[in-house]
Amino acid sequence: MVADLKFWATGFELQLMSVPPVSNSHSQSAPSARAENLEFRRTGVLPPRQTSQERYEQRVFLNIFLGILGIFLLALAFIFVLRT
Structure with missing residues (x-):
């Protein structure tokens, strides 16, 4: 084996x-x-099989991506509020 x-x-x-x-x-x-x-x-x-290190790296990437997306959406909302 x-x-x-x-x-x-x-x-x-x-x-x-x-x-x-x-x-x-x-x-x-x-x-x-x-x-x-x-x-x-x-x-x-x-x-x-997926190792725990790979799962950790995916979680970190997902958290960073969602954080950047949230900041972008907050900026859009802020710009929209300032225009009105």
């Missing part, structure tokens, strides 16, 4: 690692879930 190998493929960073078995007792399709789990264990490939 590949342990924590990172590589770039088509612009996205994918992480390859071994996957422990997952118990899906509430799953509707247990055979397909088992087959999917076996495929993950065989290939060692997980779908790309």
Whole structure:
């Protein structure tokens, strides 16, 4: 199994690692879930996941963007009030 190998493929960073078995007792399709789990264990490939650092960076960007948008809207409202 590949342990924590990172590589770039088509612009996205994918992480390859071994996957422990997952118990899906509430799953509707247990055979397909088992087959999917076996495929993950065989290939060692997980779908790309978002790290906490990436979530933090997105929150910071969103906060800055919304702050700038709020200041712009306040300026528009102030200009509109001054004209009347």
